[in-house]
Amino acid sequence: MSFGAENAPHPSASRASPSPRERGEGWGEGQSSDRRALIYWSGFSVVVALLIIAPLVLPEFWRRFLTEILIWGLLAMSSDLLIGYTGMVSFGHSAFFGLGMYGAAAALLWFEPPSLWLAIPCGLIAAAAVAGFVAYFSTRLRDIYFAITTLIFSQIFYVVIFTWTEMTGGENGLTFSRPPLAIPGIISVAFDSRTLHWFVLAVVTLSYLILRRVTQSPFGMVLQSIRENETRTRAIGYPIERYKIVAVMLSGLFAGLAGVLYAIQNRFAAPDFVFFLVSGEVVIFNVLGGIGTLVGPIVGAAFFLLLREGFSRFLTEYYLIPLGLVFIAMVIFVPQGLLGFARRWLNQ
Amino acid sequence: MSPGEPLVQVDDIHTYYGKSHVLHGVSLEVGKGEVVGLLGRNGVGKSTTLKAILGLVRPSRGRVLFEGRPINQLPTHRLVRLGLAYVPEDRRIFPLLTVAENLRTGLDRRGVTAGRKRQLLEKIYEYFPRLAERRGQPGGTLSGGEQQMLAIARAMMLEPKIILLDEPTEGLMPRMVAQISEVIDVLHREDVAVLLVEQNVPLTLAASQRIYILEKGLVRYHAPAAALRVEDAVIHQYLGV
Amino acid sequence: MYIPFDQLLIQTINGVVTGMILALVASGLTLIFGIMDVVNFAHGELFMLGAYVGVIALAATGDFWVALAAASVTIALLGAAIYLTTLRPLLGRDPLTTILATFGVSLVLQNYALWQFGPVARKIQQPFTGQFTLFYLDYPWYRLAIALISAGIIGALWLFLKYGTFGIWIRATTQDRVMAQAMGIPVPWVLMAVFAIGAAMAGASGVLFGPLAGVNPTMGLDWILRAFIVVVVGGMGNLAGSVAAAILISLLEAYASLWVSPAQAVIVSFVVLILTLLFRPTGLFVATPK
Numbered sequence: 001m002s003f004g005a006e007n008a009p010h011p012s013a014s015r016a017s018p019s020p021r022e023r024g025e026g027w028g029e030g031q032s033s034d035r036r037a038l039i040y041w042s043g044f045s046v047v048v049a050l051l052i053i054a055p056l057v058l059p060e061f062w063r064r065f066l067t068e069i070l071i072w073g074l075l076a077m078s079s080d081l082l083i084g085y086t087g088m089v090s091f092g093h094s095a096f097f098g099l100g101m102y103g104a105a106a107a108l109l110w111f112e113p114p115s116l117w118l119a120i121p122c123g124l125i126a127a128a129a130v131a132g133f134v135a136y137f138s139t140r141l142r143d144i145y146f147a148i149t150t151l152i153f154s155q156i157f158y159v160v161i162f163t164w165t166e167m168t169g170g171e172n173g174l175t176f177s178r179p180p181l182a183i184p185g186i187i188s189v190a191f192d193s194r195t196l197h198w199f200v201l202a203v204v205t206l207s208y209l210i211l212r213r214v215t216q217s218p219f220g221m222v223l224q225s226i227r228e229n230e231t232r233t234r235a236i237g238y239p240i241e242r243y244k245i246v247a248v249m250l251s252g253l254f255a256g257l258a259g260v261l262y263a264i265q266n267r268f269a270a271p272d273f274v275f276f277l278v279s280g281e282v283v284i285f286n287v288l289g290g291i292g293t294l295v296g297p298i299v300g301a302a303f304f305l306l307l308r309e310g311f312s313r314f315l316t317e318y319y320l321i322p323l324g325l326v327f328i329a330m331v332i333f334v335p336q337g338l339l340g341f342a343r344r345w346l347n348q
Numbered sequence: 349m350s351p352g353e354p355l356v357q358v359d360d361i362h363t364y365y366g367k368s369h370v371l372h373g374v375s376l377e378v379g380k381g382e383v384v385g386l387l388g389r390n391g392v393g394k395s396t397t398l399k400a401i402l403g404l405v406r407p408s409r410g411r412v413l414f415e416g417r418p419i420n421q422l423p424t425h426r427l428v429r430l431g432l433a434y435v436p437e438d439r440r441i442f443p444l445l446t447v448a449e450n451l452r453t454g455l456d457r458r459g460v461t462a463g464r465k466r467q468l469l470e471k472i473y474e475y476f477p478r479l480a481e482r483r484g485q486p487g488g489t490l491s492g493g494e495q496q497m498l499a500i501a502r503a504m505m506l507e508p509k510i511i512l513l514d515e516p517t518e519g520l521m522p523r524m525v526a527q528i529s530e531v532i533d534v535l536h537r538e539d540v541a542v543l544l545v546e547q548n549v550p551l552t553l554a555a556s557q558r559i560y561i562l563e564k565g566l567v568r569y570h571a572p573a574a575a576l577r578v579e580d581a582v583i584h585q586y587l588g589v
Numbered sequence: 590m591y592i593p594f595d596q597l598l599i600q601t602i603n604g605v606v607t608g609m610i611l612a613l614v615a616s617g618l619t620l621i622f623g624i625m626d627v628v629n630f631a632h633g634e635l636f637m638l639g640a641y642v643g644v645i646a647l648a649a650t651g652d653f654w655v656a657l658a659a660a661s662v663t664i665a666l667l668g669a670a671i672y673l674t675t676l677r678p679l680l681g682r683d684p685l686t687t688i689l690a691t692f693g694v695s696l697v698l699q700n701y702a703l704w705q706f707g708p709v710a711r712k713i714q715q716p717f718t719g720q721f722t723l724f725y726l727d728y729p730w731y732r733l734a735i736a737l738i739s740a741g742i743i744g745a746l747w748l749f750l751k752y753g754t755f756g757i758w759i760r761a762t763t764q765d766r767v768m769a770q771a772m773g774i775p776v777p778w779v780l781m782a783v784f785a786i787g788a789a790m791a792g793a794s795g796v797l798f799g800p801l802a803g804v805n806p807t808m809g810l811d812w813i814l815r816a817f818i819v820v821v822v823g824g825m826g827n828l829a830g831s832v833a834a835a836i837l838i839s840l841l842e843a844y845a846s847l848w849v850s851p852a853q854a855v856i857v858s859f860v861v862l863i864l865t866l867l868f869r870p871t872g873l874f875v876a877t878p879k
Contacts, residue, residue, distance in 0.1 A: 089685050089688075137863055137866075137867065138866075140867075141866055141870065143684065144628060144684065144688075144825075145821065145866060145870065147628075147685075147688065148628075148817055148821060148862075149862070149863070149866055151814075151817070152814070152817075152818065152859050152862055152863070155814060155855075155859065156856060156859050159852060159853060159855060159856055159859075160856075162852065163850065163852055163853050276814075280692050280696075283689065283692075284689070284692075284693075287689055317703075318700050318701075318703065318704040320696050320697065320699075320700040321697050321700045321701055321704065323696075324693045324694070324696040324697035324700070325693075325697060327689075327693045327696075328675055328690055328693040328694060328697070331679070331686055331689050331690045331693065332675065332678045332679060332686075332690065335682070335686060
């Protein structure tokens with residue numbers, strides 16, 4: 001599934017004949033890829049450094065805002081693994097996110113004292129379980145049917161969580177306290193907004209590096225080949241369903257991780273986050289930022305949240321009207337997203 | 349359109365399929381009422397040329413003129429209203445429409461009276477009695493040969509000035525091939541021009557006034573059909589196995 | 590667990606009535622999908638805005654039927670506008686883009702309604718009150734009327750598609766868009782008209798449904814989900830299938846709500862969808878799986 005006109009052989013392509021570079025006959029290919037790696041990692045370090053310094057110079061509100069951007073960015077990035085790399089558009093990520101949140105909430109409410117290192121695995125297990133469940137049913141379906149099925153699954157979990165008031169607090173959700181950053185027996189220090197930000201940054205950066213490794217591994221290559229031409233990949237002999245299931249579970253795992261982080265930051269879990277509209281927003285982040293880039297969705301989340309902040313200052317609660325219009329315009333005119341132009345570059 | 353001016357003129361068109369350069373500057377023309385054959389091996393761009401004329405593929409360079417007017421920019425359905433009709437390689441009749449409904453897609457045009465529609469239908473059912481028999485059947489249930497007849501009949505319902513035929517005899521039994529030959533003759537007698545893309549050399553030579561031979565996206569040879577024989581060297585060169 | 594017969598009967602009729610409205614909404618959706626491969630996420634909002642236009646028109650003229658007509662026409666125009674601005678530019682591209690674009694449209698329309706009309710529910714008066722006696726029960730006439738009107742509209746649509754030039758154009762375009770163009774059918778206009786017709790049907794459904802439950806900006810959300818389910822279960826692009834699926838699902842939900850709360854009864858339709866996708870992915874009523 002190719003998003004935007006970039007890869008599709010379209011009858012109306014009216015370009016001059018391809019340059020030697022495009023045909024792949026670049027000169028000094030080895031040299032320039034080393035240079036590209038250097039530029040890439042320098043850029044990466046600069047960005048991370050900026051993000052580390054940021055909480056030191058920003059006022060409290062923006063500190064939290066930046067942390068939220070990172071969390072939503074992680075969620076969007078997890079979804080990119082499916083959309084951008086495997087070509088599967090999922091509207092189910094709100095379920096993984098939400099279950100990660102509730103899983104962490106459960107750990108923080110049931111166990112005394114509330115422990116970070118219990119919350120994380122609980123959230124991840126809950127998300128992985130849901131992802132496995134969803135994956136089992138939906139991966140045998142293609143395209144639109146996959147999208148609709150994952151959407152329906154989000155709703156199933158929403159309805160269950162919403163109505164199972166005894167377990168989940170129903171409509172009101174669950175509130176709990178934030179666990180300290182603790183290494184048992186050694187130190188225990190409560191999070192403030194700076195240290196929480198650094199913790200989230202560390203988790204997100206690590207997740208990015210892991211996902212990047214995955215997309216560049218042989219496994220990731222198979223996923224991309226599924227995206228390009230599923231029938232041919234199957235014909236070559238790969239058990240596509242299994243790859244897809246793993247992809248969904250991996251994606252769900254990182255989405256759940258984002259849910260855990262959100263729970264820790266905001267100290268509540270609510271069914272609203274499981275509602276399918278949240279999944280829709282996640283896909284919006286992906287498209288705005290550029291699918292298939294991993295970093296793009298984070299930028300997309302930032303772009304969306306900043307626009308929302310901006311619009312809501314001037315237009316109170318109806319910010320979604322101009323925001324929606326901007327989104328539609330981008331889908332039509334800039335389908336490759338903000339970072340789409342750098343897609344090939346970001347993936348080398 | 350002045351006399352002597354070709355009905356359809358294709359002028360140095362280039363097309364691409366993704367990065368692949370398919371037509372490298374094809375030029376040809378079809379006069380009013382003429383039957384022109386376009387021969388060539390598989391994949392040289394014969395179908396693409398027809399599609400470019402119809403606007404189903406947009407040339408990146410070059411022009412297509414109809415009755416002297418450039419038609420490159422027109423949307424396909426507008427072109428067709430000007431007087432072009434198309435019978436594609438895989439027939440592509442509407443499978444869930446009945447035979448009669450398929451014909452109606454060509455008949456239901458502006459400026460055609462109910463009486464004229466009945467006339468045209470009767471005429472076509474005379475030419476193709478098999479279609480008359482099956483007029484209430486869904487197009488998808490017809491045999492390959494019958495579908496080919498339906499595709500041609502449907503195009504004739506447009507009362508076009510030129511019909512673009514893409515490999516009409518492909519996969520047909522000899523009896524049906526003969527019938528196709530007859531249909532082309534009928535069209536010629538009715539002063540409908542035909543641009544015939546084919547791999548069947550004898551049929552094309554017999555039916556056409558002029559022949560173009562295409563190879564690798566370019567016209568390599570052009571001659572009156574009368575001047576060519578099946579066993580000629582040039583035929584072997586561009587079409588031989 | 591004994592369910593009294595009269596409750597069962599009422600739920601059956603309720604199920605059929607809701608089912609017919611759902612069928613009307615879903616028919617538009619499936620028609621649009623069949624002809625242009627667009628999953629119209631904004632369909633629920635077209636339903637909702639139709640209801641609001643109904644409220645306004647009813648307040649202005651006092652006549653329910655005029656309101657119904659006004660809503661249909663207005664939403665048809667809105668549909669045409671949406672098609673021209675957001676869908677036509679996206680026609681050749683990946684189907685994902687249209688899902689996203691219509692999702693964006695749905696967000697905009699929902700919030701527009703919230704902005705213009707506020708979150709408090711409005712009411713549309715029933716055009717006639719009164720109940721009839723079925724066995725020993727009293728059932729409102731209006732609900733029955735809804736079912737009949739919806740059936741009538743769908744029937745008219747079916748006739749329109751079967752006979753008449755435009756109907757042939759629509760069906761031809763659905764089966765082979767390129768060849769339809771090559772036959773001189775003005776495909777761009779056909780697509781716009783179909784979208785407008787689908788939108789009009791959604792808008793009309795909104796007005797018909799209005800008296801049953803009130804009109805608020807989020808009423809479209811429930812319906813879009815159910816409509817998606819109906820379209821998939823009925824077979825995408827299959828008009829008769831959607832009608833059958835709509836009634837089936839509504840009946841099942843109606844029966845389910847005898848035992849569980851309506852919020853939970855919706856899970857029934859989810860289960861039907863999943864079962865369909867597992868065993869008959871091209872649709873419950875479609876004979877040959879492609």
